[in-house]
Amino acid sequence: MQAAWPRRVVVAPDSFKGSASAREVAEAIARGLSRAMPGLSVETVPMADGGEGTVEALVEATGGRYVTETVTGPLGEPVEARFGMLGDGQTAVIEMAAASGLPLVPASRRNPLVTTTYGTGQLMRAALDAGATRILIGIGGSATVDGGAGMAQALGARLLDDEGQPIDFGGGALHRLARIDLSSIDPRLRSTTILVACDVRNPLVGPEGAAAVFGPQKGATPAMVRTLDDNLRHLAAVIRRDLGVDVADLAGAGAAGGLGAGLVAFCGARLQPGVELVIQAVGLERRLQGADLAVTGEGSLDRQTPFGKTPAGVGRLARRLGIPAIALVGAIGEGVDDAVLDACGLDSVFSIVPGPMPLDEAIRGAHRLLEQAAWRLGRWLSRRPPRTEVAAHELP
Missing domain, CATH: 3.40.50.10350 (Glycerate kinase; domain 1)
Incomplete structure (x- = not known):
């Protein structure tokens, strides 16, 4: 039988x-x-697809642990955010929404001219402090349209104006950017693999870009959308000149208010579909063998x-x-x-x-x-x- x-x-x-x-x-x-x-x-x-619940799914699937940090929220106020260290002890998984997400901003205060991804950069630095040599970042649900500028500043990048002073947080300040100085960026990034769960194909700028498509849901008026798109275009031009990376039309660069572009430009990150990233992280192909x-x-x-x-x-x-x-x-x-x-x-x-x-x-x-x-x-x-x-x- x-x-x-x-x-x-x-x-x-x-x-x-x-x-x-x-x-x-x-x-x-x-x-x-x-x-x-x-x-x-x-x-x-x-499992997860890179959005909400990705940290929990990967920590549970790999026998990892949670790390909680106090970071700068999207409005500059402190928030408690957590990330995961997976069971291999070397891979961190971060949801940017934990530090820079739209639910952290009351509806009456939503203004992407001032919201920042600085807290996301702080979580990345905390992951490096915890021993991560590989960082997986889900970038859905952001409150920001700053092109990842705040994230870069938290990691040590200097975004300077004409007088050599750091520009303010938020997408509204990007027009003042005159020069990018990466001499003080965290050196550990050079030996760290950064993978970004990104399921949108939107470029950074233009009618399908970060400001036009995602700005209104974050509180942007039509006038703000025009300002933010111009500012992101300026950021892309300075990135191309100073860093030699062209992010303006990169598919996925417009995700999370341009955080996709910032992670590629400042951290050498790779953008890939979220569910594929999770499948790799949990070793699903190996686990399916013989099923x-x-x-x-x-x-x-x-x-x-x-x-x-x-x-x-x-x-x-x-x-x-x-x-x-x-x-x-x-x-x-x-x-x-x-x-x-x-x-x-x-x-x-x-x-x-x-x-x-x-x-x-x-x-x-x-x-x-x-x-x-x-x-x-x-x-x-x-x-x-x-x-x-x-x-x-x-x-x-």
Whole structure:
């Protein structure tokens, strides 16, 4: 008699925003599968796509630790922010929003002419102090449009005006920049690999740039947008002249109000899709080796999921390795069809909600709904023929 299939499952979901962390989602799915299939080998790998929850997912997945620092917030006031040191003891993971994020600024005080990324630079310096030789930075959710100038200043870069004095914080001061002096920048940066989770392709300046596209959500009026775009264009020109790096039209340079550009120019960082960065950091390819099935998930799967979301990253990797993949999600968006699932590398997707239910009730009950959905999936799997007799497209 052939052994039952699957024997080993890797559960690699993102968080369900507002309901459950990636770790909690993974554990709920694992409980449901194990209840349906006693003896099943289940490995949980909390995931993220570089946005909110990335630090927690990577620390949990690698057995790392958290470090909390008091840094300069986007308005220049002190804030408590934390970053993660991963289990290898050499990799730090930072969410810039922890130090320079929009939720740290009351709606009535949102003004990207004055908000700064200085605190993000302080977290980077703290990571270097903690022994990091590799820094992963998620740059979503910023309150800033300063082109990463504050971040650079925190790391020792001197951004000087015509009189040789440091310029003020904020995107509104960039027009005063006359010269960049990196002689005092932290020397440890030269031997540190900096990878940036960046899922937007926007350039630094122009109609698709940092100010025009992202400035209004950070409090910029139309007049402010014009000022900020001009100032970022000036910053790019000085960077090109003094540092020999052209960031004006670089895809992704406009992310986080131009922080993408600043990290490339001042720190030699590389921009890459967030979910790919996380997949590498947690060693997901190695963990999938020998698995019979991958189960992923997120709060919602829709037509945007193929563009950098966790289920697509996990599904594509699983497909490349010849492993079927299924997603358990809170909601399946309108228009999800064969093309969307194929683009995500997924064999199928199931909603964890068994019937009509108020949204707040589904959010409150996410842990229970996830476990029940995984149990139903496990019962179906346990009654199928062995994997050798089941083609991937025959999954439900």
